[in-house]
Ligand SMILES: Cc1cc2nc3c(=O)[nH]c(=O)nc-3n(C[C@H](O)[C@H](O)[C@H](O)COP(=O)(O)OP(=O)(O)OC[C@H]3O[C@@H](n4cnc5c(N)ncnc54)[C@H](O)[C@@H]3O)c2cc1C
């Protein structure tokens with residue numbers, strides 16, 4: 001019951017100097033920096049607790065060249081919120097049951113101060129507590145279970161946010177740190193959800209390990225950890241790769257694929273996860289008799305090379321992290337959390353400076369300028385890539401490269417390069433990684449060729465039998481907003497929305513318990529292929545916002561899926 | 567704003583907690599005491615007032631020393647600032663009238679209370695009299711069946727939405743000068759539509775969780791002498807209510823027999839189906855008849 005508000009006219013609304021939407025790494029960094037500069041900061045997070053909605057691989061990097069890293073902002077971060085330091089890195093090129101492994105430690109260590117494996121529920125909920133302490137001092141704080149539903153405008157100008165749970169709020173600065181599928185970015189017209197080739201989809205499982213098994217099987221100490229990447233022919237032409245990261249007592253195993261490739265190949269993404277989990281190469285680490293999957297999860301990942309916004313600001317709104325497309329996937333590197341942190345801190349700094357100069361409206365421009373000055377833009381959307389793409393992604397060039405790798409001339413060259421250690425060096429070259437094209441060559445053709453000619457056969461047998469999709473959904477926790485679905489399919493025809501039946505990570509052809517199902521409707525003697533939809537098992541990955549014709553929103557605060565690992 | 571909330575301990579009637587003797591009498595000694603469930607609505611209403619209007623909340627109960635735990639529970643839920651327990655052998659067997667006189671005297675002793683909240687019926691007595699009678703003793707206006715509440719401190723008034731005759735279909739809005747007494751309905755829905763309210767709520771939760779660890783330091787215990795109460799008006803002597811007799815509810819005569827069947831056991835399941843067949847056939851017969 002509100003008596004003062006809701007009467008129109010900005011001056012009647014509750015006001016904070018800054019409102020930050022989202023308490024992931026980007027929002028946490030922005031809020032902490034704002035609060036340290038004495039800015040009254042309110043953080044709105046839709047999850048019942050920060051992290052309960054979030055998924056990453058994930059390895060968080062602290063880059064030497066970055067102006068801000070997460071432990072700069074949160075000094076106890078590594079001791080309190082991460083799983084394991086990452087000390088060794090490998091890529092496995094797979095052809096059938098033959099594997100050729102390269103050491104990638106060098107590229108991982110390039111510009112890396114440290115890198116730790118994380119699970120997002122633990123990490124983000126820890127950040128939430130710190131951020132609340134810091135922002136509360138300023139008169140703000142963190143509110144969970146509150147979803148920003150849109151932008152509040154006055155005469156067309158963005159002046160704040162609307163939410164499902166509270167009266168509208170005005171602010172001098174609105175930070176959209178609401179992640180991939182940012183509703184604020186879309187509403188501001190800064191991002192769209194149209195092209196599948198601008199996104200990746202990540203799907204992963206967290207697997208529990210017996211005590212001491214990680215140390216034994218990976219032959220590492222308690223303060224060491226590994227990343228393993230997988231590429232080659234195991235995904236039957238779907239462009240992308242697999243990963244395995246060691247946590248404290250669990251493993252994170254998953255795939256990241258180009259979304260356009262998932263759609264084109266009609267790939268069943270949960271089955272592709274099983275392909276990785278049951279590959280003989282993994283038998284050295286996981287065993288069928290003790291296999292216990294703690295959580296199945298999925299989320300879209302923006303491709304910064306294509307979508308990092310060159311100027312992510314509009315009026316009082318600024319975007320950071322995935323919301324601005326600042327997620328760098330170049331070759332085997334996946335770096336989103338660190339860039340979200342840097343961008344968040346730069347926003348905080350920009351606002352503090354603008355405020356001290358008496359012109360808060362300059363914060364957005366200052367922030368964008370600092371993204372360029374600090375080299376963030378160059379990393380996430382390298383000019384080099386833009387220039388080289390027209391050549392390397394040209395179809396003829398790509399198929400020539402593929403044929404070359406397969407030809408005897410190409411094979412001889414590859415052999416020579418292998419002997420000289422050039423391939424491993426190339427994998428470890430940051431420059432090479434920046435210009436890698438999005439074609440099949442680096443993901444499948446080349447790794448397969450390498451493994452075929454130089455790989456060792458794997459003797460072990462993988463006995464893992466992963467749970468069914470139904471069992472995976474059954475293990476997840478949901479607080480369903482009954483009667484209020486957050487996704488509405490606007491065009492049920494197969495042409496418009498059929499791609500979601502396979503691309504949705506909790507749906508599959510011939511599976512009745514998922515979100516999207518194929519149906520044949522008979523009317524007047526002819527048959528029509530359509531999709532039917534149920535939002536209940538949705539894991540809010542964002543895929544069908546892009547590949548189907550939907551009206552897509554996040555659920556209300558606290559509703560929907562709740563990840564325990566992330 | 568200074569608000570006070572009346573609460574009471576009752577036997578925990580939840581399955582598995584409550585004990586009855588052979589004759590069906592409640593075994594108070596063996597049944598744990600918990601806060602009267604309906605008092606939670608009063609606590610929620612008081613909390614909303616504290617969050618939206620600030621000030622202190624005093625939580626008061628009359629009963630045996632064991633009610634201290636009920637007050638601690640209340641402290642955690644209502645984020646109370648201080649606790650008052652009126653406890654005295656002389657007060658034993660008070661009816662609602664004697665209780666009301668005692669509580670009203672205690673509230674006057676606290677002083678400066680602007681708003682008094684009481685629950686809607688207790689789970690053991692079910693009379694719903696104590697709140698209104700206490701209010702009558704204080705000579706304050708009373709608003710019952712309240713589902714929403716807004717205090718205007720400048721005007722010194724409270725405005726409430728209440729269910730007319732306890733009917734969810736009919737809601738009226740009434741206003742009363744402070745001090746006043748509010749009986750919260752189970753339908754009471756607190757509303758925190760401002761970020762600052764939710765932030766205050768979070769602060770209170772953290773503070774009070776700590777305070778409740780050591781709730782006795784915040785508790786004042788009074789006996790009848792401390793309150794200067796005349797023994798003739800309190801306890802059994804001051805209770806005009808006479809309970810003539812209590813009739814036990816007779817046990818249901820039905821006797822049932824259950825056989826456990828494992829759904830994996832196909833023979834067992836067949837037996838079940840067979841046993842159910844006559845009932846199914848009966849229904850089928852009916853619907854056929856209806857369709858004819
Ligand atoms: C499978 C997979 C593997 C990955 N691996 C890595 C890796 O190894 N290393 C790496 O650095 N990155 C990795 N990433 C990417 C990384 O997870 C993201 O780049 C990073 O989380 C972005 O941070 P953010 O703060 O911008 O957004 P997020 O972390 O997504 O946080 C956004 C927050 O906003 C909240 N929110 C959203 N909408 C609203 C709303 N309307 N109102 C209120 N709150 C809202 C969300 O609940 C969430 O808490 C991976 C991603 C995936 C999916």
Ligand code: SF4
Nearest residue numbers: 504538539541542544
């Ligand atoms: S319904 Fe859409 S958002 Fe939900 S899990 Fe499936 S693809 Fe992802």
